[in-house]
Amino acid sequence: MMKMQKRAFVTTALVAALSAAGLGSAQAQQTFKLTIASSHPTTLPWVGLMSTLFVPEVNKRVAALGKGYKIEWKEAYGGQLYKMNATLTSVGSGIADVGWVFANLEAAKMPLTQYATVVPFASGDVRTVLQVANEMNEKVPALKAEWDRNNVVFLGASGVDTYHLFTKTPIATYADLNGKKISAPGAVGVWLRGSGAVPVDGSLTSYYTDIQTGVSEGTISISTGILPNKIYEVAPYVTTVDIGALYNGGMAMNKDSFGALPPEVQKIVKDVGLEYSRVLGETLMQRYEAALKAIGEQGAKQAVPVKIAPMAGGEREKWARTMPNITADWVKTNASRGPAGDIVKTYMEELRKRGAKPLRDWDKEL
Numbered sequence: 001m002m003k004m005q006k007r008a009f010v011t012t013a014l015v016a017a018l019s020a021a022g023l024g025s026a027q028a029q030q031t032f033k034l035t036i037a038s039s040h041p042t043t044l045p046w047v048g049l050m051s052t053l054f055v056p057e058v059n060k061r062v063a064a065l066g067k068g069y070k071i072e073w074k075e076a077y078g079g080q081l082y083k084m085n086a087t088l089t090s091v092g093s094g095i096a097d098v099g100w101v102f103a104n105l106e107a108a109k110m111p112l113t114q115y116a117t118v119v120p121f122a123s124g125d126v127r128t129v130l131q132v133a134n135e136m137n138e139k140v141p142a143l144k145a146e147w148d149r150n151n152v153v154f155l156g157a158s159g160v161d162t163y164h165l166f167t168k169t170p171i172a173t174y175a176d177l178n179g180k181k182i183s184a185p186g187a188v189g190v191w192l193r194g195s196g197a198v199p200v201d202g203s204l205t206s207y208y209t210d211i212q213t214g215v216s217e218g219t220i221s222i223s224t225g226i227l228p229n230k231i232y233e234v235a236p237y238v239t240t241v242d243i244g245a246l247y248n249g250g251m252a253m254n255k256d257s258f259g260a261l262p263p264e265v266q267k268i269v270k271d272v273g274l275e276y277s278r279v280l281g282e283t284l285m286q287r288y289e290a291a292l293k294a295i296g297e298q299g300a301k302q303a304v305p306v307k308i309a310p311m312a313g314g315e316r317e318k319w320a321r322t323m324p325n326i327t328a329d330w331v332k333t334n335a336s337r338g339p340a341g342d343i344v345k346t347y348m349e350e351l352r353k354r355g356a357k358p359l360r361d362w363d364k365e366l
Helices: 013-020 045-064 084-092 112-118 126-139 141-148 188-192 207-213 255-259 263-298 315-322 326-333 340-353
Strands: 009-011 030-037 069-076 098-102 152-160 163-167 181-184 198-201 218-222 237-240 246-254 307-310
Touching: 030 045, 045 069, 045 098, 045 152, 045 263, 084 098, 084 152, 084 246, 098 152, 112 141, 112 188, 112 246, 112 326, 112 340, 126 141, 126 152, 126 246, 126 263, 126 340, 141 152, 152 255, 152 263, 181 188, 181 207, 188 198, 188 218, 188 326, 207 218, 237 263, 246 255, 246 263, 263 307, 326 340
Parallel strands: 030 069, 030 098, 181 198, 181 218, 237 307
Antiparallel strands: 009 030, 098 246, 152 246, 163 218, 163 237
């Protein structure tokens, strides 16, 4: 386990004063100083809810214990403490006590956690995806171990609404992707295999500049992220494909910081982490359609007006069917790291139990 200096727990001078006055039975106040951080801004739902839901709800429940506990939070979102390529190490090393971990950019350290990225076209309902991810992080030892060995405690899954194409020029058919440079986080870039497109590693914080400067010609991304970052200004052609909602990581807490909390406070932190995840799923579903509509409205008067159109009939199915078996490739690559095949099967089965109808049964092709 990584070494880190324990955070000081401050007992107020009031305790000593009460003791001196013979009031030693009065409740001592214990203050825990914690930093919560993210690489992305609060305009994105999965970060915004850290501040508007997680922090106040933890405070409320801790106060309700009536044991004199108090948490003093330092909130540092939007890359103040760490960038998108250092989310896991920053929480694990204690730069932040609680932080958003972008697991899709941590494939080297969390290889099995990438399972959702290798089964595209599985489900567009992010509520279902997050519900399953939370259960699997608790019940599948190999997944739990990936968080544990990086010195963090998983609190609640984060994810994003279904993926579409946002490009400089129109993409009507699957064949139109051939030769295009398309931005996507590394793990999502595998969805372009077989298309002839060239994946360009990146994130919502880099897409605008990358497309504007020609590093890429568009992105596979999400409406709720494209809207606040105004990426439609440089990628006005929106092709709705519904590649699927995606589990992309989640909130986690430094293991040492978590271990130093009283057991009842630990339980609150984990309970509210799951509540954050549930509310995020609901929020994303509500904001998804509104974001897509707003992109069209806000981009209507720009030099190249935004145009939103579905991929031509049958092309979505062609994309899913033509894609190489990325699931089998991933399972083979990770065979020595744990039960990759079983993880995929569990995920797909749990999605189906909740009503999902995958466009391709990846688990049955293993």
